Amino acid sequence: MSANRAEPSEITGPKGTQLRVMRILTRSGVLRPARPDRNLRQLLSLARWGATVAGGYRAAAARSPHRVAVVDERRSVTYREVHRRAVRLANGLEKLGAAPGSRVAVLCRNHAWFVEAVVAAAELGADVVLVNTGLTVRATAEVLRAHEPAAIIADAEFADHVAAARLGVPFLVAWPESTGPGSGRPFEPAAHRRVATATVDDVIATAPDAKRRPPERAGRLIVLTSGTTSAPKGAYRANPPGLSAAASLISRIPLRACESVLVATPLFHMWGLAGLQISMALRNTLVLQRRFEPKAALQAIEERRCAVVFGVPVVLQRIMELPPELRDSYDASSLRVVATSGSAIPTPVVTAFMDVFGDVLYNFYGSTEVSWAAIAEPADLRIAPNTAGRPPMDSRLKVLDERGEVVPRGVTGRIFVWNTLLFEGYTSGGTKEHRSGYMATNDRGHLDSSGRLFVHGRDADMIVCAGEQLFPRDVEDLLASVKDIREAAVVGVPDADEGQRFAAYVVVRPGAEMTAPQVRGVVARYLPGNAVPRDVVFVDALPRNATGKVVVRDLPPSLAGD
Missing domain, CATH: 3.30.300.30 (ANL, C-terminal domain)
Structure with a gap:
């Protein structure tokens, strides 16, 4: 065995000193100087509300009030509008019985109402259950019953899913079949466990505009596991400890402030949620489409001059399947970053995509439970298209054998991760296996002599x-x-x-x-x-x-x- 292969499969991302974090945030534009009063309000919002979704949108509204925060097929809203609407929606939810520490279920596709619902729940201090829109009626009902929400916010198309749960709690329609006042009906107390509905806009229009104070306990985000082999489980996602979490991601993916970002993966998914959270810190414009369609995605990139795309591997595959003459008819020259996660990218797709769109591809390896573990940059992917890359700042990973010992580089073992965003456990109880503070990913892989991670598959796939x-x-x-x-x-x-x-x-x-x-x-x-x-x-x-x-x-x- 060579000396390189004898090195232990243990690697640490760059250390995030306070000075390094400040440099990254300044270079990306998070802390870019502005009018003193706006900078002060931005920092005060973060100090009072923390790095929660509510704190992030309050800070962005204070710093860039008139910048468009979200644009979808129906409307666009500025950061100030998202903040003000979320405050009124939080007040309305409170009148309907939701309270700090309760749960609000969100069953929506990608659009501005989704964002407002999540921010409103954070304003209230409620936990948000992000429900997978791809679940069957029965599976959705089981998830809703298991999490016992005090209110449900869902698109009109999922009314049957909500009704099947028979919970008798307020059901607010986020994306109605039609828009405008009166498109829903006021909520009435449930009789015989039947649900009456109103729209989110109806509640916002009638709710008081009273100011809110930070809740005693910040609400948490509950993300469902993928459920590809078994029933999905709810996982408590920790709120970031501060802006150092944003700096960690930016340390490997060169995101910048005030750009347009197409999120082409569901916001209820860990990677779509990451796109939302990092974009609020950067005051980016989220470009959202309710369903991914490759031509529509390319059209959005061209029209909105999107610099960044958050997607999953199948997004790349579907774009590359378009006839070359059609694909090339769209102007994608604005793209700097295409960041994917969620599953392995087929190796041929990696090279083909970069040959067409340039060296803009970043592959993020993580999970609902461990958040991030490694990120492959374009240079890594050119050398080894199937690599998961290296840990970002303030993250560590080990490859262990069955006894919990670190294996030599080049040897396959179980992947364990440490960072500041490990999940807080499942809503049903229980957690992942831990070894000396590191959490199991349930994947197997190896580190090469350069410290790049290669993931072979899940334990269950072997x-x-x-x-x-x-x-x-x-x-x-x-x-x-x-x-x-x-x-x-x-x-x-x-x-x-x-x-x-x-x-x-x-x-x-x-x-x-x-x-x-x-x-x-x-x-x-x-x-x-x-x-x-x-x-x-x-x-x-x-x-x-x-x-x-x-x-x-x-x-x-x-x-x-x-």
Whole structure:
């Protein structure tokens, strides 16, 4: 073993001294000098309200009151308007029975009302349950019942989901089928556990404009886990300890103040929420679309001169699938940063995307529970397109064996992370495994000799075939490079002889043809024999959730053979 490979798989991001944090925040424009009175109000808002969503939007409203905070398909609102509307909505929620320490459920797609609802709950000091819009009616009802919200704010399209929970609490419509006063009806006490509705705008219009004081306990954000293999769980997300959290992200991703940011992943997802939180610190304009559509996203980038996109890997895939002449007809020259997270990016997509849009791609590795673990910059991705990068400022990670010992670099083990934003536990009780203050990600991977992290897959994804440990990522990446394959998912299934085997679910590009033997032949040509999927199932599309992750439990049964 070489000296490099003998180095321990333990790495620490740059130390965030107070001077370093101030330099990063000044360089990005968070602390850019302005009128003394506005700077003072900005700092006082943060001092009183902390780095909560309410504090962030109060500070931004004090510093840049007339800057557009959010623009969606229906309207745009300034930072001052978001703050004032959120205060009135908080007062209205209080009149309807919500209180500091209670919970407010938000079931919305990406739009300005979502932002106002989250800020209003923070003004109130209530915990916000961010509900996945991709859940079934039954699953949504179960989530709502489990979290017992005092009020529910949801788009009109999810009325059946709310009604199925039969909670009898106020239900406010955020995105009504039509707009304007009177598009909802005033809330009335529930009779026989039935729900009456009003719109968010109706409540804001009739609520008092009374000033609010910071709650004794800051409300928390409750983010649901992805639920791709099991039922989603609510996870308490800690409020940032201060602006050092924003500096940590900016230390690896060069975000700047007062730019337009397209968030092309749901705001209820950890990465979409990160886009919202960092944008309020930077006083950016959030560009929101209720549903991702590649042409609409490119049009928004062109029209709004977006400098940054927050997305998930499937966003890159869908943009790259557009005909080149159509894709190139949009002006995306304003893009400086395309930051993705949520799942592994197929290796061929990484290189192809940067070849078209330039070296703007940043790959963020983290989870609902550990927040961030590592970030790959464009230079990292050019060298190793499948790397997760290195820890940002004030973050640390270790790769451990089953006994909890640090493994040498180049050796695969379990990934553990430390930072200041580890989650506070699940709403149902329990937490993640800890080792000496580091939290398990439930992923396996290794560090290379340069300190770059490579994630092979989740513990649950690993299979043991004839005594050999295998991960599906290598097979999926290989199949993604085949020109006739649009996308593929590889999972482990039981095998009577070998213990487990791989099954491949393949989506063929329109007009192309492939057979199961051809798929196996591609894998056999480049990977070990045990990695060759004996089961090859051709499907029209992979079942994905609202954040683009493949929902394994929704894949059809696989049977070995052609």
